[in-house]
Amino acid sequence: MNQAIPGAVGRWSRSIAAAALFACSLAAFPASIARADEYVDRVNALYASTKTEKRSDLVILPLLAKMDPPPRAVDEADPLLLIAPDQSAWADVKTWIEGANQKALIDAIYKITEAKDSKDSMVFALPYGVEGVSPELVQARMYVELGDPPLLAAANIQYLPGLKRLHRLAQLEAIRRSSEGDTIGGLEMLVRLAFFGRQLAERPLHNEVKLGYTMIWQAMERMRDIAYMDYRGKKSLQSQAQISKLPDIINRQEDDKGVFALERLPFPIGDRAAAEQLVARVMQEKGGPNKDTFATTMARIKTGGRPLKLFGEAGRWQLAMSQHGDWYATTEQLEKLYNDWQSKWRLDPFDARMLQPFYAQNMNKRLYAVLDASAPAIGELFPMRQFIRTQIAGTRHALAVLGFFYVNKGWPPQLASVRPNFIKALTADPFNPNRAHGQQPTFEYFVPIRDAVQANIRTEKQPHEMTVFVPDGSNFILRLRDDTFVLYSTGPDGGKNRAERIQNVWTVVRDTDLLVWPPVSSLWRQHQRDAGPLK
Secondary structure, three states, X not given: OOOOOHHHHHHHHHHHHHHHHHHHHHOOOOHHHOOOOHHHHHHXXXXXXXXXXXXXXXXXXXXXXXXXXXXXXXXXXXXXXXXXXXOOOHHHHHHHHOOHXXXXXXXXXXXXXXXXXXXXXXXXXOOOEOOOOOHXXXXXXXXXXXXXXXXXXXXXEOOHHHHHHHHHHHHHHHHHHHHOOOHHHHHHHHHHHHHHHHHHOOOOOHHHHHHHHHXXXXXXXXXXXXXXXXXXXXXXXXXXXXXXXXXXXHHOOOOOOOOOOHHHOOOOOHHHHHHHHHHHXXXXXXXXXXXXXXXXXXXXXXXXXXHHHHHHHHHHHHHHHOOXXXXXXXXXXXXXXHHHHHHHOOXXXXXXXXXXXXXXXXXXXXXXXHHHHHOOOHHHHHHHHHHHHHHHHHHHHHHHHHHHHHHHXXXXXXXXHHOOOOOOOOOEOOOOOOOHHHOOOEOEEEOOOOOOOOOOOOOOOOOEEEEEOOOOOOOEEEEEOOOOOEEEEOOOOOOOOOOOEEOOOOOOOOOOEEEEEOOHHHHHHHHHHHHOOOO
């Protein structure tokens, strides 16, 4: 039988005590008395002049705090598929959607998205930290917790989970309206959701910006989804009362003007301020790492303040401290890192400089572990912007083709036929790189069978076959006939592959296209039904 070693027991006891003391030291003062510093003030200054009546956060967040917990199916559903009215969970989901608290949130989305131009839009202007935030919002955990001392790099954006549920609520409300015959009302709901996502995309921190981008592209996908499901079912949209409103829905979404005006989206400066604040906190100016703050601060950031993990994480950062670059080198790296992102933010996506890798990919992650640990993946926002431009433009064109079909009882002979009755002007495919001599190549459009190339006059034209790659790996093959049309973008690889291999992502996947119509969400849902697992 092994015997305990007194020295080891003593060291273990001291370690436990040290861990407890360390955790307590980080939580010694309540966040409500933590005073912000110049870095937090700099970020919050963005909203100092915003008038109360222009603040969408003051409308949304109090209602978000009252949202009823959704049925489990809402949180568990894949974001592309969500819940359809013919699924067993729909009855409970519909009851939740129609609850008073959820209805108030839906009404609020309409209230904060009335502007016709991004310059007149409401602003999600909640400051970071507790200063300037009402006690009610702090108590409801609808604010950004920065801790003590306040650190932007440690920001706990406590309303993000609620906003993600609101995002699903609005999509489900659109599905509900369309399933009950009000497809144009469902489309309007999703336009408003996308406009709210545009407000979040102006926030200073990466996590909020990314959620805003996600709201926009998933709202676009859902617009096409409910239009496609209606086309396959009741065709409510073809009624005069609804089809007459479709051009307004389409033309309000021009991405280079109006509410979206994506070229006006600012670079998320909050992350740079967070990095500068962090370096000031953990480094001695003109010296090396600050032994009194380096390990404890970095452990706090990496663990999100979870006490049980703080001690072990602090030990790892204690080791990293001995290998870290000094203040001069770290500051120089910080400037190179963020200057690179910011200098490219306004560049044309096809500028030759965009072919060069971001500086973040080459930075020495061991020597500058503080920057590596705190810098978000800002580089991913660049292709995401192109992706949402494609989603917006593609959705507008797809709805225009569908509108043409309902009015003219047939698919347009070419994409240009949809203007000007349904769309004012065609938009170039944002991913298509063929811009030589001022070219503006549009999306690729064809009707299967009708537009198929006939290999032999003695053979019949064949349906269009495509392979669709989906997030869960349950990829599938389908054959499309002339009862639908195909609209696609070259996708990030920039090549036209006639929509034979589909993968709707913003990263480069060779020899694949980005499918606009038929919507991937609709095709995937039907595949799930055919395969059996969707219930």
